[in-house]
Amino acid sequence: MDMILNISGALCLLVGSFLCISGGVGLLRFPDFYTRMHAVGVTDTLGAGMILIGLMFYSPDFLIFSKLVIILLLTLLIGPTTSHVLAKAAMQNNLKPKLQQEDNIKETSSSNY
Amino acid sequence: MKLHTISLFLTLAAFWLLNSGHNTLFILLLGLASILLVLVIVHRMDVVDHESQPLYLTRNIFSYYLWLIKEIIKANIIVVKHIWLGNQSISPTLSRIKMSQKTDMGKVIYANSITLTPGTVAIDLIGDEIIVHALLKKDIDSLLAGEMNRRISLLER
Numbered sequence: 242m243d244m245i246l247n248i249s250g251a252l253c254l255l256v257g258s259f260l261c262i263s264g265g266v267g268l269l270r271f272p273d274f275y276t277r278m279h280a281v282g283v284t285d286t287l288g289a290g291m292i293l294i295g296l297m298f299y300s301p302d303f304l305i306f307s308k309l310v311i312i313l314l315l316t317l318l319i320g321p322t323t324s325h326v327l328a329k330a331a332m333q334n335n336l337k338p339k340l341q342q343e344d345n346i347k348e349t350s351s352s353n354y
Numbered sequence: 355m356k357l358h359t360i361s362l363f364l365t366l367a368a369f370w371l372l373n374s375g376h377n378t379l380f381i382l383l384l385g386l387a388s389i390l391l392v393l394v395i396v397h398r399m400d401v402v403d404h405e406s407q408p409l410y411l412t413r414n415i416f417s418y419y420l421w422l423i424k425e426i427i428k429a430n431i432i433v434v435k436h437i438w439l440g441n442q443s444i445s446p447t448l449s450r451i452k453m454s455q456k457t458d459m460g461k462v463i464y465a466n467s468i469t470l471t472p473g474t475v476a477i478d479l480i481g482d483e484i485i486v487h488a489l490l491k492k493d494i495d496s497l498l499a500g501e502m503n504r505r506i507s508l509l510e511r
Contacts, residue, residue, distance in 0.1 A: 260434065267437035276446050279489040280437055282472035287430040307372040321469035328477045338487060341445040
């Protein structure tokens with residue numbers, strides 16, 4: 242039983258670290274602000290989630306387990322809020338996203354910004 | 355109102371018990387006192403209502419969470435794939451998406467779910483439309499297909 246918990250915890254931690262590294266690579270690699278934010282989304286949700294789930298396998302008692310669950314719920318609520326605020330601030334300061342088709346930026350932005 | 359107060363009390367009590375872990379009488383009484391203090395303040399602020407304690411959501415929210423977790427995992431795999439494939443493989447798109455939610459709570463859940471899913475970010479909310487930036491064009495297409503919208507409208511009732 243201990244063996245199974247150890248191995249599945251290690252597996253979750255490994256997957257989580259890989260996702261976080263991927264998010265970091267995407268942050269450096271993608272062309273503009275908005276696409277970089279999507280890369281951070283990976284680190285935010287499944288990267289942090291898998292690491293916390295991996296730590297839950299190692300938690301010695303129920304109290305630490307429940308604290309990890311609380312941290313997970315908080316990250317899942319705060320992550321989208323901060324990325325939305327960033328995106329909205331960028332949009333209101335007229336940072337135009339690089340898009341594939343240049344024409345659809347007009348239809349979405351002309352009336353609001 | 356009464357129901358919302360009870361649910362807030364239970365939430366705060368659970369939060370205190372899980373965070374402290376000390377079960378002596380003195381600490382528990384301190385916990386009770388601080389919970390009652392919070393309840394008094396919150397009542398004076400008049401924020402105990404269906405918006406801060408959305409109890410009507412609890413009927414359907416868990417099946418929605420399961421579905422959302424599945425979607426998040428799928429979207430994560432796609433975004434990681436495109437991170438390693440590089441810039442040529444992405445097609446950033448900005449688009450307006452109509453939503454059919456009536457209540458503010460439904461709109462917030464929809465916008466938050468869109469942002470929580472990697473590859474799509476909700477930028478602004480205007481009336482019953484939501485401006486979404488997506489990493490891939492087909493993310494927008496799947497939002498337009500309306501599966502998420504339909505499921506959140508189910509939650510509202």
